[in-house]
Amino acid sequence: MKLPIRISTSPPTFGNVLPSEASYYCDLIETEDWRTFTAVRDIDGATMDILRRPSTIGYLVRGHDDREVGLLFCHEDAEDWVMYLAVDHLGRVSREPAANEALWRCANAAAELPFGYRLARAA
Numbered sequence: 858m859k860l861p862i863r864i865s866t867s868p869p870t871f872g873n874v875l876p877s878e879a880s881y882y883c884d885l886i887e888t889e890d891w892r893t894f895t896a897v898r899d900i901d902g903a904t905m906d907i908l909r910r911p912s913t914i915g916y917l918v919r920g921h922d923d924r925e926v927g928l929l930f931c932h933e934d935a936e937d938w939v940m941y942l943a944v945d946h947l948g949r950v951s952r953e954p955a956a957n958e959a960l961w962r963c964a965n966a967a968a969e970l971p972f973g974y975r976l977a978r979a980a
Contacts, residue, residue: 861886864957883960885916891928895977896948904950907932918963924974927963929956946976
């Protein structure tokens with residue numbers, strides 16, 4: 858079993874993280890079956906081309922409250938810089954040069970989801 862990568866970011870603006878907690882963390886669980894998630898179904902063609910590259914790595918993002926808040930993809934841009942593309946549970950895409958920035962947007966989008974929420978999978 859591969860252990861997840863844990864990263865920390867500032868607490869989501871609308872989240873249920875207490876002010877006394879200095880950070881919010883997510884576990885990144887590497888996944889090769891990201892195509893089964895319905896959140897990626899409506900992504901535009903140019904973005905899907907990025908996700909389909911052999912060098913792109915996909916991660917399921919699980920919040921500290923055991924919620925699946927989205928997917929994160931690590932890829933190279935046109936100038937060979939590392940970039941991160943996050944997809945929240947509603948399929949909205951955020952593309953940032955830092956993983957914690959992309960994940961902060963996902964965590965904000967997931968603020969109202971219940972404890973233990975799981976991303977929808979295609980049937």
